[in-house]
């Protein structure tokens with residue numbers, strides 16, 4: 001990377017973080033922890049103080065918790081950052097050479113370092129915008145959907161049977177709503193849970209009364225008098241629906257970077273250190289980084305990545321050179337159980353239950369490809385799953401980076417007992 005005089009190691013350098021959510025706030029906190037004393041500004045298009053998104057499809061949607069329980073940090077903690085929060089003003093352009101961000105209000109802000117943390121935006125299909133058609137990314141989205149569920153007379157149709165669609169379907173079902181979950185993959189969340197896990201989830205969904213419609217792609221929602229009326233599928237008959245949730249994936253929020261000259265290919269392209277250009281960095285859902293252990297670029301959309309990538313990149317902003325080499329990890333809560341996935345698994349992998357019993361609804365399974373462990377699936381056994389995930393480290397964490405700050409599996413372990421708590425089964429049961 002060409003030298004541009006960016007003050008890489010100066011703790012007094014100014015930093016502008018665009019996107020003040022999980023990754024943006026974690027970056028600010030890590031900068032301060034690493035000794036940064038310079039001007040720190042966080043800019044966000046939303047007007048509310050930073051809040052956490054995972055409860056939006058779960059406890060908040062179900063009405064079990066209120067907005068106050070979702071704040072990312074208390075007012076005192078935010079004040080303790082000694083940072084300026086500029087809320088309700090979106091970035092619309094970035095000049096990479098001068099690291100100047102222009103916003104919708106017409107303001108320009110220049111900084112020694114710009115950290116891009118603008119997350120993702122739900123993918124739309126024709127019909128999004130009609131009354132009764134919902135997406136779910138923000139608290140305002142969740143408020144609208146919750147109100148829609150409260151007054152719902154007929155069935156709810158959830159389009160997209162990935163993580164978000166599954167979560168919304170099970171939350172709605174828990175509220176007594178008649179739900180159909182329709183999506184392009186055969187079994188819900190098979191892209192994340194592999195064959196065995198997705199079949200297990202499908203059985204739980206069905207037991208909760210959710211109708212499953214796999215292998216169908218939604219084309220559009222047709223309206224009548226401005227309201228949802230019918231969903232048309234590319235490969236199946238239309239279905240009547242007056243309340244629809246569109247959860248067909250998301251795309252990185254990079255529109256504002258179009259004229260910046262930054263490489264953007266399904267996310268802001270970064271090197272192994274999170275750098276997109278001299279003095280320009282990306283973290284969280286929006287960042288596509290080079291994973292040294294995997295030897296390829298990847299983008300992770302999950303809460304743990306938002307925090308862990310921010311910690312590593314903040315150090316690099318201040319002159320460290322630590323590559324970000326996480327063991328991918330995410331959790332979801334479904335039907336009252338914490339489900340965890342370490343690594344990455346596909347339906348083609350061979351799956352072996354190594355602890356617990358699926359028939360009891362609690363188990364840990366390991367997915368293997370060509371004899372190598374590639375993923376660990378935990379169902380209601382958090383500690384055991386975390387410990388089992390240690391076997392993934394050789395695949396994801398290169399030897400040179402293993403001295404770097406512990407990530408994902410390792411940091412999750414810090415809450416677990418030091419001694420291994422997993423009793424190795426006498427004869428592991430292959431299930432897939």
Ligand SMILES: Cc1cc2nc3c(=O)[nH]c(=O)nc-3n(C[C@H](O)[C@H](O)[C@H](O)COP(=O)(O)OP(=O)(O)OC[C@H]3O[C@@H](n4cnc5c(N)ncnc54)[C@H](O)[C@@H]3O)c2cc1C
Pocket residue numbers: 018019020021022023024043044045046052053054055056057089090091092117118119120136137138164253256283284285286301302303304306329330331332333
């Ligand atoms: C409903 C829901 C449930 C989820 N459940 C789970 C879960 O169970 N487990 C899990 O691991 N992960 C879950 N996630 C994912 C997790 O919340 C995200 O990975 C995490 O929020 C990513 O953080 P981020 O800061 O990168 O992006 P975001 O949280 O999306 O934040 C991006 C911020 O940037 C702002 N922004 C965007 N564009 C601009 C702009 N041009 N100018 C200024 N500001 C801008 C946005 O307003 C937003 O505040 C869930 C997400 C959702 C939506």
